[in-house]
Amino acid sequence: MPQFRKYKIPLLWLRRHTSTRNFILISSVLVGLTAGLAAVVLKTLVHYIQQLLAYGNRLLEEPVWLVVFPLVGILLVVFLVRVMFNGQLGRGTASILHSISQKSSMVEAHKMYSHVLTSGITAGFGGSAGLESPIVVTGSAIGSNFGREYHLNYRDRTLLLACGAAAGIAAVFNAPIAGVLFAIEVLLTDISISAFIPLIISAVVGALCSRIILREELLFFADQLGVFAASHVPFYILLGILTGLMSVYYSRAAWRIEALFEPFQDQPYRRALVGGVLLGLLIMLFPPLFGEGYGAVKLLESGKPEALLQDSWLSFFGTNEWLVLGFVGMLALVKVAATTFTIAGGGNGGNFAPSMFVGAHVGFFFSRLANMLQIHKLPEGSFTVVGMAGILSGVMHAPLTAVFLIAEISGGYTLMIPLMIVSATAFAMVKYFEPFSLDTKKLAQKGELLTANKDRTVLRIMQIRHLVETDFQPVRYSATLRELVEVIAHSRRNLYPVVDEQQKLRGIILLEDVREIMFKQEKYDKVLVTELMSAPPAVVRHNDTMAEVMKKFDETGAWNLPVLQGELYLGFVSKSSIFTKYRKLLIKTTGN
Structure with a gap:
């Protein structure tokens, strides 16, 4: 603690002697640097775990390890979460959105390192999930806790939270523009021009950390991709429709598989065993499902799909082109099951990388099928890369992030038009069937999802207990x-709750209803309260959302409504106090 204090003092001095704007700019550099280093640590951890397990040739010789390693990884993560984090980890971007809307952008301090540890173990041991969502949580936690440590308000703390997420994405993919757009599309529902500069700074710093330390090459190379031709546009539109439908399949299949694990919610180790064994069996049948899957995507992009069968039992049947094509199609369909088994079983990871995996296989399958049937000569590398943007746009509901991410990781913008066509088409298709993304659907059902509507955003931040x-x-x-x-x-009020000995609400009395009789002293001992009370026009439950409360006010026309916990009386909530709190929060969150 004294050592930490030594580094904190200069920033406290800056906080007092610089403007808030300048302090935010300085903070964005520090948050971006820390989040970028966290991404480096995460990727390094995964690399060395996989090196330690040496799963390459050994797994081919001993297929049983395909089951054992993922199962061990999930069990280890479940054990660590229960022992170190009291069984509470909070996975995915949904947990960050919940913190923004319900916890004033306060993210638990342990998330600055817990997701690096647990997701690194999950992916390192072969869990079929991505590292991007965990690094988003990690970066967001870094930004949030930095803002809390230096007593920033809700608006600035939320901005630093988004800076951390942008830096994390930028560092994982070496894609700073995609990091900025992800923060804007997914986390920040209301953004001003002034917020762009801190986001850009953090994303650039995060990307530089990864590029300087890891010295990674681009995931794909533009010179291996085909040239865009206008004659390909109809096929890109068809690919957009196909990836849109696949995105709907992905989301709904993930939800249904996850629902199968609900009976094991209070039995974490049994849940881990079920998920780990099912995942291992899938990997035995489809070895490319082991880990994140970017190796398989590179094989497709470079035109070597037959290499996917190398460790598979199907390799005994040779490398017939129809067999290879069928295997690629099956991988696209079963990847969602492998990812959901990993996450629902207790492992930590996200759907970012898996959605890119599915998109690449769908794009390759579509273009290879067209070429094999001699419908039209299509560049398979281009369709593989563009397909990733389609599924990513559909599953994450982030079309701009998808377009620029794929453009950045391919080292050029030669496919910008196809990326836009496929992403926009897929997003439009998904929006029709699934209004919310896979990660935000639960929050939307609970009424806790932030939107671009300022009024709804502020109402969701407000909580009835306050x-x-x-x-x-x-x-x-x-x-x-x-x-x-x-x-x-x-009393200074004109409304009186009637309660019994157990503090249960039995009715209410309005002053205007008893004004006449209260001056007739001869009735003081003859008339009982039970004769004068009436039922309240509506009651508010202590866990109601503010949207539900305002609906009750609108339907009844009342200015005060009783608040109950079960049948117990807690107090009243008034429309005037809600308006007052609303005005204060609107100023706090928007600065207007």
Whole structure:
């Protein structure tokens, strides 16, 4: 702690002696550097785990390790999560979106390293999931905790959170533009021009970390891709439709497979065994499913699909071109199962890399089939690369990220028009069938998903427990008019809840309803409260969303509604207090 304090003091001085804008720019450099280094650590961890296991030739000789390694990885992750993180890890970009909307962009400190450790083990041992979502969580946690440490407000803390995510994506792919666009499309629902500069700085710094330390080459090379021709446009449109439909299949299949694991929610080790064994069996049948799968994608892009069968049992049947094509198509279909088995079983990873894997196989399958049937001569490398953008756009609901990511990792923008065609077509198709992305569907169902609509965003940040007013004087259910008058005399409100001995709400009394009778003293001991009370126009539950609360206000026309937990009375929420809180949050979140 003293050592950390030594490094913190200069930044505290800067925080006090520089403008907020300049401090954010400095912070974006530090957040980008830290997130970029985290990405380097993650990729290095995966590399050395795989080197240690030496899964290459040994797995070919001993296929049983295809089952054992992924299972061991998932079990190890489940053990670490339970022992080190109390069973709470919070996977995927959905956990970050939840933190933005429900926790004022406060991300747990352990996520700055927990996702690097658990996803590295998962992928290193052969889990069929991507590293991109974990590094997004890691970078977001770094940005969030930096903002919290230096007492930044919600808006600036959210911006640094997005800077960390942008740097993480940029470092993983060496793609700074894609990192910026991912942060804007997925995390930031409302952005001003001034926010672009910190995002760009963080993304560039993160990409430089990866490029300088790891010295990685581009994932694909533009000189291996075919030249775009106008005659290919109809086929790219068809590929967009196909990848859109495959994206719908991907999302729905993932949801249904994940639902099969719900009976094991309270049995993490049994869940890990089921997921690990199923994953291992799939990998035995389809060895390219081992790990992230970028090696398989490179083989397709370079025109060597027959190499995918090298470790497969199908290699005994030779490398017939129809057999190879069928194997490629099957890989596209079963990858979603392998990824869901990995994540639902307890491993840590995301759907970013798997969606690119599926897209590459769909693109190759489509173009190779057209060439084999002599429908039209299509460049298979180009369709392989562009197909990745289609599935990525459809599954993640991030078409701009998909377009520029694939353009950056292929080392050129020669395929920009096909990328736009396929991404836009796929996105339009998916939006019709699935309004929300795979990662955000649960949040949307709970009403916790941020949108570009400022009003909805602010309402989702507001929570009912912060708005409950408890200064309404309760009246006993068995009280008389005399006791009611006494309560009214000592109250500043014109609304009185009626509760019984167990503090359960039995009704309400409005001052205007008893104004006439309360001056008739001869009735003080004859009239009971039960004769004067009425049912509230509606009740608010303590866990209602603000959208549900506002709907009840609109339907009843009331200005105050009681808040209950079960049947217990907690207080009232008023429309005026909601409006006041709304105005404050609107200023806080938008700066307007």
